[in-house]
Structure formats: C-alpha cells, structure tokens
Amino acid sequence: MATFSVAKVYFVVFFTTEVFATYVRVQRPGPDDCEPVVVAHRGSSGYVTEHTLGAYALAVTQGADYVEPDLVMTKDGHLIARHENQLEKSTDIAHRPEFADRYRSMSVLGFNITLGWFSEDFTLAEIKTLRTIEPMPLIRPGNTRMDGSMEVPTFQEIIDLVKGLEYSQNRTIGIYPELKSGAYFRSIGLPMEPAVVEIFHRNGYIGSQAPVYIQSFEANSLRILKKITDLRLLQLIGRVSAQENARMITPGGLKDIATYAHAVGPHKNHIIPRDFRNRLGRPTSLVIDAHDAGLKVHPYTFRAENAYLPVEFRSKDPADSALGNLDGELEAYLATGIDGLFIDQPDYLVRLKSRFCN
Amino acid sequence: MATFSVAKVYFVVFFTTEVFATYVRVQRPGPDDCEPVVVAHRGSSGYVTEHTLGAYALAVTQGADYVEPDLVMTKDGHLIARHENQLEKSTDIAHRPEFADRYRSMSVLGFNITLGWFSEDFTLAEIKTLRTIEPMPLIRPGNTRMDGSMEVPTFQEIIDLVKGLEYSQNRTIGIYPELKSGAYFRSIGLPMEPAVVEIFHRNGYIGSQAPVYIQSFEANSLRILKKITDLRLLQLIGRVSAQENARMITPGGLKDIATYAHAVGPHKNHIIPRDFRNRLGRPTSLVIDAHDAGLKVHPYTFRAENAYLPVEFRSKDPADSALGNLDGELEAYLATGIDGLFIDQPDYLVRLKSRFCN
Numbered sequence: 126m127a128t129f130s131v132a133k134v135y136f137v138v139f140f141t142t143e144v145f146a147t148y149v150r151v152q153r154p155g156p157d158d159c160e161p162v163v164v165a166h167r168g169s170s171g172y173v174t175e176h177t178l179g180a181y182a183l184a185v186t187q188g189a190d191y192v193e194p195d196l197v198m199t200k201d202g203h204l205i206a207r208h209e210n211q212l213e214k215s216t217d218i219a220h221r222p223e224f225a226d227r228y229r230s231m232s233v234l235g236f237n238i239t240l241g242w243f244s245e246d247f248t249l250a251e252i253k254t255l256r257t258i259e260p261m262p263l264i265r266p267g268n269t270r271m272d273g274s275m276e277v278p279t280f281q282e283i284i285d286l287v288k289g290l291e292y293s294q295n296r297t298i299g300i301y302p303e304l305k306s307g308a309y310f311r312s313i314g315l316p317m318e319p320a321v322v323e324i325f326h327r328n329g330y331i332g333s334q335a336p337v338y339i340q341s342f343e344a345n346s347l348r349i350l351k352k353i354t355d356l357r358l359l360q361l362i363g364r365v366s367a368q369e370n371a372r373m374i375t376p377g378g379l380k381d382i383a384t385y386a387h388a389v390g391p392h393k394n395h396i397i398p399r400d401f402r403n404r405l406g407r408p409t410s411l412v413i414d415a416h417d418a419g420l421k422v423h424p425y426t427f428r429a430e431n432a433y434l435p436v437e438f439r440s441k442d443p444a445d446s447a448l449g450n451l452d453g454e455l456e457a458y459l460a461t462g463i464d465g466l467f468i469d470q471p472d473y474l475v476r477l478k479s480r481f482c483n
Numbered sequence: 484m485a486t487f488s489v490a491k492v493y494f495v496v497f498f499t500t501e502v503f504a505t506y507v508r509v510q511r512p513g514p515d516d517c518e519p520v521v522v523a524h525r526g527s528s529g530y531v532t533e534h535t536l537g538a539y540a541l542a543v544t545q546g547a548d549y550v551e552p553d554l555v556m557t558k559d560g561h562l563i564a565r566h567e568n569q570l571e572k573s574t575d576i577a578h579r580p581e582f583a584d585r586y587r588s589m590s591v592l593g594f595n596i597t598l599g600w601f602s603e604d605f606t607l608a609e610i611k612t613l614r615t616i617e618p619m620p621l622i623r624p625g626n627t628r629m630d631g632s633m634e635v636p637t638f639q640e641i642i643d644l645v646k647g648l649e650y651s652q653n654r655t656i657g658i659y660p661e662l663k664s665g666a667y668f669r670s671i672g673l674p675m676e677p678a679v680v681e682i683f684h685r686n687g688y689i690g691s692q693a694p695v696y697i698q699s700f701e702a703n704s705l706r707i708l709k710k711i712t713d714l715r716l717l718q719l720i721g722r723v724s725a726q727e728n729a730r731m732i733t734p735g736g737l738k739d740i741a742t743y744a745h746a747v748g749p750h751k752n753h754i755i756p757r758d759f760r761n762r763l764g765r766p767t768s769l770v771i772d773a774h775d776a777g778l779k780v781h782p783y784t785f786r787a788e789n790a791y792l793p794v795e796f797r798s799k800d801p802a803d804s805a806l807g808n809l810d811g812e813l814e815a816y817l818a819t820g821i822d823g824l825f826i827d828q829p830d831y832l833v834r835l836k837s838r839f840c841n
Contacts, residue, residue, distance in 0.1 A: 172531065172629055173541060182540035183531060186644070187632055267625025270787075270806060271530055274545055274830030285651035286544075293640070293647035429628075448628060472632030 156190035156299035156336045159482030162465030163474045165189035171470035174257050176206040177275040185290045188475035191299035198315040203249040204280035210244040216255040218242045264446050299336035307346030318349040357387040364392050379418040388421035405435045408461045425467035514548035514657035514694050517840030520823030521832045523547035529828035532615050534564040535633040543648045546833035549657035556673040561607040562638035568602040574613040576600045622804050642686050657694035665704030676707040715745040722750050737776040746779035761794045766819045783825035
C-alpha cells in the first residue's frame with residue numbers, strides 16, 4: 126500500500142514534470158544531443174527477450190538514446206509491440222489450446238501465403254494472456270531462460286515506461302517505432318498510421334523537435350504519416366535485391382525520400398558492402414549522398430553474435446551464438462559518418478560514444 | 484489499457500493535489516497486497532547481471548513486489564549496491580591499471596583475512612568508472628554477455644528507478660535493502676545504519692506502512708536501526724552451523740527477534756531441511772513458531788538453476804547451469820505458509836501467484 130509520503134513524492138514529480146516541462150526540455154540531455162544516436166533495436170534484445178518492457182527498460186538503463194518497438198495491430202485496433210503479426214514466432218500461442226481454432230492461412234495482399242496465428246485475429250485482452258518467447262533461440266540461448274515470463278506490451282505501455290525512466294535517468298529518452306505491414310493493415314481496415322500519430326500526439330509528442338522517429342519500409346505509409354503529423358519520419362531501405370531499394374539509394378532516390386522523410390535507415394550493407402569472402406569492403410557514397418539530400422542516416426542492424434558479423438570480426442569460437450568483435454564493425458561504420466544506428470546490444474555503442482560524448 | 488492518457492494524469496494531478504494523493508494511496512496496488520511477496524533478489528539476477536539498474540528494472544517489469552539491493556559503503560560515505568565490499572567479484576576493477584596499487588589485504592574485525600579491492604577504499608566517483616561483471620559465470624553464462632556494460636548503482640539511483648517505474652506500472656514497488664557487514668563498516672567509521680535511514684526518510688519512506696524492509700544478518704545493526712526508524716526490519720538467519728543461528732530459530736529466539744524486527748529471513752533449509760540424498764525433507768515448525776511470535780517469514784534464496792535445487796527438482800540435463808523445476812520447489816515452500824521469499828528469477832513466483840492474486 127502506498128504511504129502518504131510516497132504519494133507526496135509522486136505529487137512533486139508529476140507537478141515538476143508538468144509545470145517545468147519547458148525547463149526540463151532545455152536542461153535535460155536529449156537523445157539527439159550526441160551522435161551517432163543509439164537506437165536499441167527491439168529493446169536490448171541481445172540480452173532480454175525482444176519487444177518486452179524488460180528489454181526496453183534494460184536498454185534505457187544501459188544508456189540507449191532511443192528504444193525501438195516494431196508495431197502491429199490487434200483486432201480491436203490497439204498497437205502492440207511485435208516484429209510481425211505472426212504471433213507464434215515470439216509468443217507461446219502455439220501451446221494455448223483455447224486459441225487452436227484460430228490457426229489459419231493468410232496472404233499479404235494476395236501473395237506470400239503463410240500458416241499461423243495473426244495479431245489481427247485477437248483482441249488486446251486475448252493478446253495479454255500470451256507470454257513472450259525468444260524468437261532466435263539458437264543464436265540467443267541465454268534469452269530462452271525468460272521464455273514465458275513476460276507480456277506483449279502495448280505501445281502505450283512502452284510510452285509510459287519511457288516517461289517513468291526519463292524521471293529516474295534525468296534525461297529525455299526517444300521512441301522510434303516501426304510500422305509493420307502498413308499496406309496490409311490498411312487493406313483489412315486497421316490502418317496503423319492514424320493510430321500511431323494519435324497516440325503520440327495524445328501523449329505530448331508533437332512536432333519535429335519531439336524525441337521521436339517513425340519508421341517504415343513502405344513509402345506509402347510514410348507519405349500518409351507526413352500528411353497528418355510533423356513528427357520525424359525515417360524511410361527504411363531493404364537489401365539491394367529489390368529494384369525499388371536500388372532506386373532509393375541513388376542520389377535521385379534520396380532527394381525523393383527527403384520530400385517526406387527526415388532520415389533513411391538503409392541495411393548496413395548499403396553503406397559498406399561485403400566482399401565475396403563476407404568481409405567488409407569499401408564504403409559506398411550513400412552516407413554522403415544522403416547528407417547532400419538533407420537526410421540523417423541510421424543503418425540497421427548491428428549485433429554482437431558471430432552469425433551477423435563480417436568474417437574478420439568473428440570470434441575464434443565458431444558458434445553462431447558466440448560474441449565477436451562488434452566494436453570493430455562499429456568503428457568501421459562510425460568512420461563513414463553515419464548519424465545513428467540500430468543495435469541489439471546498445472551498450473557497445475554507448476561505450477564507444479563515451480569516448481567523445483559526455 | 485492502451486488508451487489511458489498520460490497527459491490527462493498530469494492535468495488531474497496538477498489541479499487536485501490532495502485528492503490525487505488519497506487516490507494513489509487507496510487505489511494503487513502495493514507490494515504487500517498479495518502474499519507471498521516476491522522479493523527480487525539482487526534484481527532479476529537470474530537474467531541480468533545482479534545489482535544493476537537493468538536487473539532491478541527487469542524485476543519490476545516482470546512483476547516483482549520488492550527489489551532487493553545489498554548495500555556497502557564507499558570511502559566518502561555513499562551507499563552502493565554490491566553483494567560485498569570486495570569489488571573484483573562483481574566488477575572489472577582487476578583490469579584497471581589505475582587502481583592496481585589499491586590491492587591489499589583486509590581483515591574483518593580481526594579475522595577472515597582476504598586479498599582484494601574494497602569499496603571503502605574508493606570514492607563514489609571512482610566506483611562509477613567501474614563496470615559490472617557476472618559473479619557466477621559458470622552458473623549463468625548467459626549473463627556474462629553483459630559483462631562490462633553497466634555501472635554500479637547508488638542506493639539513491641535505485642530509489643529513483645523504483646519511483647519512475649511505479650509511475651509506468653501504476654503500482655507501489657517495495658525496496659528491500661540488506662546492510663552488508665554493518666559491524667565492520669561501523670568499526671572503520673562508516674556506519675551504514677544512519678546512512679540508509681537518512682536516505683529512506685529523505686525520499687519519503689517513513690513508518691511501518693512504507694513499502695520497505697531493511698534486512699541484516701547482524702542483530703546489532705537491526706537494534707541500532709530500531710532506535711532511529713519505524714521502517715520495518717528483517718532479521719536474516721544463516722545456516723544452522725553457527726550456534727547463534729540455531730538459537731535464533733527456536734521459539735525463544737524468535738520472540739527475542741520480535742522485540743526489534745517485523746520479520747525473519749531464514750535460509751530455506753531452516754524451513755524444509757534436505758535429507759542425506761539432498762532431497763526436501765519434512766518442514767520444521769519454524770514458520771508456525773515465527774508466526775506465533777508475530778513475525779513474517781521470508782526465506783532465501785530460490786534459484787532456478789540445478790546447482791541450487793533439491794535433487795528431485797533438477798532437470799535431466801545434468802549441468803549446474805541447467806534450469807530445473809523451480810515451480811516444484813516453490814510449491815513445497817508455499818505449502819508451509821511462508822509470507823514471501825527471496826528469488827533470483829522472480830517471474831516464477833509471479834506466475835504461480837497469478838493463480839490466486841489479481
């Protein structure tokens with residue numbers, strides 16, 4: 126039971142937050158104060174099951190600038206944090222007999238037929254009965270120890286967590302959501318773009334100075350967002366195999382992106398391609414071209430496990446799950462002039478930054 | 484509920500201060516509302532490096548009622564969270580050339596001569612340059628992935644974290660510090676008892692209704708605390724080998740403890756001894772005797788790894804680090820009527836409690 130004194134402290138905290146909001150905004154360090162910004166990809170997902178409040182909280186206490194939730198929609202229109210709408214990849218739904226009859230096939234916009242359980246078939250109340258599991262158990266066996274221990278968080282719960290941690294950390298913490306499958310969710314009558322803008326605006330995140338980026342691989346989603354909010358937008362760019370991505374990384378493509386977005390999030394191979402031996406090659410002109418177009422550049426995804434590292438930075442232990450020399454890869458990328466990056470072990474970049482940021 | 488407005492909470496608080504204080508006191512769930520209380524031992528130390536803000540934050544997001552920091556003192560009188568004053572067990576100090584000359588021998592009150600680096604030889608500013616490591620790497624290899632990533636937190640930082648998370652979790656979260664080596668720190672002019680009381684009182688934790696327990700193995704420390712605070716106290720009781728502990732667990736010993744403490748924290752073997760095969764035996768009368776003396780009973784320490792489990796609850800995988808059937812051990816202990824327990828994987832008990840607590 127809360128005591129009077131605890132409640133009183135709370136009163137002071139809330140009071141301060143509201144009345145001196147401007148003061149705090151001016152004085153308190155923000156997530157963009159020292160680049161490259163550290164975007165904790167799915168939380169500190171290298172250490173705690175991704176897309177859980179625990180993973181986001183750990184990321185903040187480790188010093189990340191932004192927490193990054195991927196978002197999908199529930200049947201009743203709530204934004205929840207999952208990497209995809211297919212729930213069995215990261216929850217225990219496959220072991221819930223009460224939901225067995227919701228297993229079905231799904232096709233995204235007429236192709237990519239998949240079997241599974243999908244977020245849009247479940248209410249938030251139903252989602253809240255699920256428990257999370259580690260989606261990459263072979264790469265991250267340490268995380269499987271937490272299987273079954275945490276809920277799927279709503280976007281609002283993540284915002285609440287960030288606001289609470291801003292108090293204890295005495296700094297402004299950014300939020301960096303990705304809309305997953307925007308076109309698909311629009312096609313089934315669950316548009317994500319107005320939902321994410323509404324929740325940000327309602328929570329006081331307004332304008333291009335707010336500590337927010339909204340990201341998507343889909344230019345159409347971003348164009349819709351551009352019409353209804355001034356929050357900063359980031360265009361994600363996939364691997365070069367698709368023609369659309371190849372066009373996006375040209376100087377002309379980047380100028381086009383700059384008409385609706387503040388930043389680009391290219392796959393890291395667009396910035397430093399790998400050679401035939403899977404070693405880092407020579408940087409491309411992408412960072413310079415993007416900067417010329419007025420765009421920030423935040424590549425994805427940096428991970429400490431061997432499986433994701435260029436050969437020259439892998440550890441002697443040949444296991445995919447072994448931790449290699451992520452610092453080496455990060456230093457190569459920082460030399461290209463990038464403005465931030467998505468990372469599963471944000472502490473590595475926090476530590477590197479501590480050499481030149483206060 | 485995802486649609487609750489943070490901005491609106493600020494607004495309400497701003498204009499209805501006293502009403503809000505009452506509302507919080509009455510409405511918000513507290514750590515003692517549903518027993519047995521879940522004390523997150525050193526944080527969620529089964530999953531994240533113990534005694535770090537990340538470990539405490541994860542514990543709270545997993546639903547723990549209390550977070551449990553062990554406390555020792557710095558040279559300049561700050562309380563920091565470490566299991567012992569010997570710093571090389573849980574930090575990277577052994578690899579810091581700048582501190583090499585502080586390596587020394589130490590004797591606690593004239594015996595137990597040890598070699599190492601000790602918290603009382605370092606200022607807080609120096610401690611803050613250290614980074615934490617997992618002290619049980621063979622049992623918790625998954626935690627070693629975070630070695631070097633986090634700071635040693637101060638007690639004030641832990642209180643701030645808890646207050647921030649109380650906001651996002653909308654519940655009152657308890658704090659359950661243990662004073663380590665109270666007599667020793669008094670003997671070198673760094674008394675912990677007034678320091679911990681001062682910091683609790685200054686932060687609004689006052690009286691026996693506050694969501695706090697202060698614990699110690701040393702009755703003298705608790706008797707000193709009893710004179711200067713009404714916060715609840717818990718007498719820890721070590722294994723039976725020592726005569727003093729054998730006396731403490733008798734009905735007479737418990738009545739004596741009840742003159743200065745609200746609760747006892749016995750080693751779990753005092754409640755259910757293990758037989759010669761290392762299996763659980765028959766419960767003793769300790770819980771009943773303690774309740775008769777008016778004391779709550781919070782045994783320590785429950786851990787999911789094989790190394791710590793009774794034989795019948797170990798997993799088929801014979802590794803010490805393998806996760807066994809902690810639920811089985813917990814159920815045996817819950818049947819004895821205990822009021823709470825210390826646990827390294829708080830999610831297990833949270834999950835069991837969800838069957839009968841809201």
